[in-house]
Amino acid sequence: MTSVRSAHALLRLLAWMSPAFPVGAFSYSGGLETAVNDRRVSNAVELDGWxxxxxxxxxxxxxxxxxxxxxxCQTDDEALMHLAELARALAGSAERYRETVLLGDAFRDAAAAWPHDVFERLGRETPYPVAVGAIASAHDIALDDAIAAYLHAAVSQFVSAGIRLGVAGQKDGVAILARLEGAITDVAGRAAISSLDDLGSATILADTAAMRHEIQETRLFRS
Incomplete structure (x- = not known):
């Protein structure tokens, strides 16, 4: 019975993090488009580093x-509400805000195909990582697996955006995914034992690129 439950959890995680899952992640670059436009990212090596x-x-x-x-905290209505508020506050620009809440709402709506009372605790404009974490927990998906899959999907989306922006080819993209496996595993492991005190970033160029994308004239992406 345990193996069957684990298989169901794995299949759900694969479905939710698939590029085919209807959240619209392909529409966003998280500021990468501006970094490419500014020539801060102009090849596969620089994309990898970014x-x-x-x-x-x-x-x-x-x-x-x-x-x-x-x-x-997926069983705690109040804790989830406060966490969603914090996640929205951490969005560094209007586009990043729209990105995380629209992805979160789309994920919540699509994942409701697997019914659970967790959806009653997730209001509209729940940021994407909060929605994924709560729903994954409700469906007995291991925390390490959920984080690793989420990060792999995020990295894959950036690689795809880099290919569409012409700074890397498909073979380069596969190589980046292969090289970053260790980094994804390491970050997932550290995040699994983290607390909110561990929040913070030191990527000023990436953050300002996301802000400046709002006034970029020619755009393929929504962020």
Whole structure:
């Protein structure tokens, strides 16, 4: 019975983090488009470094910490509400705010195909990592697995954006995913034992790129 439950949890996680899951993540670049436009990211090596920094010190790290906290408090209405408020406050620009709440709402709506009372505790405009963490916990998905899958999906989306922006090819993208496996595993492990005191970033160029994207004239992405 345990193995069947584990298989169901794995299949749900694979479905939720699949590029085909209807959250619209492909529409966003998290400021990468501006970094490419400014020539701060102009090749696969620089794309790799940009993503690696976000994993260890930027938005990906903060998302992982928020996801872990949501996973732990998914049965507590008030704690989830306050966590969602904090996650919204951490969005560094209007576009980043819209990105996280629209992705969160889309994830919540699509994941409701797997019924659970957790959806009654998640209001509208629940940021994406909070929604993923709470729903994953409700469906008995291990915390380490949920964080690792979330980070892998985020990295994959940035790689895909880099390919679409012309700074890397598909073989380069696969190589980046392979190289960052260790970083994803490390960050997921640290985030799984983190607390909200561990929130914080040191990626000023990435944060300001996300802000400046709002006034960029020619755009492929919504952020």
């Amino acid at each position: 993503i690696d920094l976000l994993l260890h010190r930027g938005t990906f790290w903060n998302d992982a910490v928020l996801l872990a906290q949501a996973w732990r």
